[in-house]
Amino acid sequence: MRGTERTAGTATGPAASWTPSVPGGTVRAVNRLTARWAAALPAGPRGTVLSAAAVWPLLALLADGAAGPARAELEDAVGMPADRAAEAARGLVAALDRIRGSAAAIGLWARPELPLRERWVAGLPNASLGRFTGDDTADKAALDAWAAERTGGLIPAMPVEIDEDVLLVLAAAQTLRTQWLQPFWEYELAPESGPWAGRHLVGLRRRTALLDRVGVAGTPAGPLTVLRVLGDTGVDVHLLLGEEGAAPGAVLAAGVGVVGGAHPVVAGDALPLGEPGPGLRVGHTRSATREPELAVTTSPFDLTAEHDLLASAAVFGLSAATDRDHGHFPGVSDSPLAVAQARQAGMARFTRDGFEAAAVTAIALAAGGAAEPRLRYRVRRVELDVDRPFGFLAVHRTSRLVLSAGWVADPVEYAYEPYSGDGDDEDGDEDWP
Structure with missing residues (x-):
């Protein structure tokens, strides 16, 4: 292309720190x-x-x-x-x-x-x-x-x-x-069941006292567990875990419905004891403080x-x-x-x-x-894929606008570092940070 680019239209308004109203x-x-x-x-x-x-x-x-x-x-x-x-x-x-x-x-x-x-x-x-x-x-x-x-x-x-x-x-x-308001810690994840069973993967984990970061919604795709990971720019990432066998597209679409308020969410502090949603267990544990605890494990993706x-x-x-x-x-x-x-x-x-x-x-x-153009009719085809463990939505917190969405099917393999001879527990386990 020759010459320089020119601009059509002019953006107006306050500086980039302004939170836009969509x-x-x-x-x-x-x-x-x-x-x-x-x-x-x-x-x-x-x-x-x-x-x-x-x-x-x-x-x-x-x-x-x-x-x-x-x-x-x-x-x-x-x-x-x-x-x-x-x-x-x-x-x-x-x-x-x-x-x-x-x-x-x-x-x-x-x-x-x-x-x-x-x-x-x-x-x-x-x-x-x-x-x-x-x-x-x-x-x-x-x-x-x-x-x-x-x-x-x-x-x-x-x-x-x-x-x-x-x-x-x-x-x-x-x-x-x-950037996350609260970062995760990396560890070795070794699933015992599901499509990633038997593999040694990079895992992410963290704890918080804010139980409302997780919840369960009833959706057309079945119960959906939603974890909200807060970013420092007013954009959050919602991780979506549906029932085993739920169609990936249906779970993602259900997640969009949750974002828009179409499917009410029962927050973590109101969930019943037991297994109230995919991947969730609710019970009691002993602690040094009175604060409740939400322990999260997930997987990074690229x-x-x-x-x-x-x-x-x-x-x-x-x-x-x-x-x-x-x-x-x-x-x-x-x-x-x-x-x-x-x-x-x-x-x-x-x-x-x-x-x-x-x-x-x-x-x-x-x-x-x-x-003159003529009208064509085409039939949409929807197929199911149950091999993807979870989906995600990146959501602007104020407007609820979904900025990005996707499915995670290829986890990150864990790379072992050379053994240094110190710093590990005898049984190889790590304590939660």
Whole structure:
């Protein structure tokens, strides 16, 4: 790409320490897309990570420029009328960029010969704007550099290919970092049952007197244990443990429902004795203080994933928009356009000290025909995968906006250090810190 980037739109408001107010309608719409996406995840043995917050603004902006069936489908996916979607997208991106430890950006690149409607371009939220040079290799390298820069190197490449058919790329980048208010301690975890049985893994553990950090909710997926791990930036990570055999997508969707208040939670201090929820045991123990005790063990994770959004096009309102016999976005350009690619690359890392996540979503548009678009019907397929031990949601504490979500299926193997001959108990056990 030649020249320097310019900016469309201007972000306004207080400094980054300000806690953003995301309208409740936007929060519900983004969380609804998270649940739809989770419910449509294919079954498989590997973990995954996804961010509807890094997809929703792009769908909303496309809805604003769409017509016909494509507009109707995008309205359904974003959960609001298209004529309100662009404004909501601008507000969401601004809010994401003002959450402490979070950043968000929009990028747009187009062929020089592609005319763009000034109203639509001017409505993009604080976007980086560029023109392709015609050298596909150089243009892809420039897009990769943008993705890496906007995510601090967490996502090194834009998840779409650039070729002569691609006329326009609309992209969103999102990053999130937070440190735990109370760190964990590492230890060797050796599960005796379940899919990780017999393996020696890195475990995390900690104790607290705050019993309300854990609770059990009754959900359509069955009882769900929810552990809330608080971060220092106003972003928390909710770990979700469902019943053995519960569908991963259903448990994630149920977790989104818990965040939104659809499924009431019974907190740890009100749970009955026994085993009131998955992974929980409630009883009495002797202690040197009067404070109650919540003892937590879990596993760290380091996940990466790439999603082809067109594999579940109906979830994202992109079924009609992919019909290249027609143009679907007259509000974007006088030239007929159709969606050719839509992908997201994401990562999430949960350690003893904190959490970080990033996602880059890119939607590439190619030439479409000039005839009126026609409606297509596709059936969503949901498959079950019971091999993933737990899911997670990264949630903005004030607004309840889900920023990132995923499943942990590949635990971290424990690496033994050379024996030093001192510092261990005779029986090899460690005391809880």
